[in-house]
Amino acid sequence: MNIEWRNRTFFGKQALEFSEEDKFFVIKKGIVEVQTKSGSVLTYLGVGDMVIANENLDFFARTALDLEETKIDLPLFPGYYDALLVERLDEYHYNAEARVSICLKKLAEKFGTNRDGEIQITPIFTQYDIANYCNLKREYISVLLRRMAGRKIIRMKPKPWAVLDMQALEQYISENGY
Incomplete structure (x- = not known):
């Protein structure tokens, strides 16, 4: 059968x-x-x-x-x-900051919801997921995310994470390209 x-x-x-x-x-x-x-x-x-x-x-x-x-x-x-x-594989030509930024951009574009002028990323994604995606240590991801939050590119707390300014994120990727 x-x-x-x-x-x-x-x-x-x-x-x-x-x-x-x-x-x-x-x-x-x-x-x-x-x-x-x-x-x-x-x-x-x-x-x-x-x-x-x-x-x-x-x-x-x-x-x-x-x-x-x-x-x-x-x-x-x-x-x-x-x-x-x-x-x-092409993303590995970029440095760690750019790879993390690229990952956040992809998550925001694919799994983000536009709310109040920011793009909220579904909360199932964690720093461990970004670390695994970028082949970096979770602790280093935390440092890089805080750096972007300090520049008002993203918001980490409260969850869900949010991209506050997509153009600033794209600029951050080009600044840290290599």
Whole structure:
């Protein structure tokens, strides 16, 4: 007997396991963390993004997660995650301050909510997440975030974190580019 699961639900911090038949899913609700086999965060995926089963990557539900399996007639993009990996590798040309700023910018753009002139980042992300994404120590992340907060680029307390001025954040990235 073969059961076809079109919709799947996962709980926060649960690993997503796919079978050989699983190919392509659309995120209906929640956030997925995509990691390389070495444990480095490649990206975070959210509502509307696609999850393509890939044996070289690990997928984790960061929040309660609903996936819907989708059938497509096109060949699956074998290089879909390769493009993300190249983008991430390119970020390592930047110094630590710029990498942390780039991470915050991506989180604000993808998972932020515009409220009262600031972009509030969903509170599930922590300094440990940013440290893992940027391959830095959590303590150093704290120093860099406080530095940006001192320049009124971001607000750290109370949670959720907020980007107060996106243009100032982009300027900070270019100032600290290398």
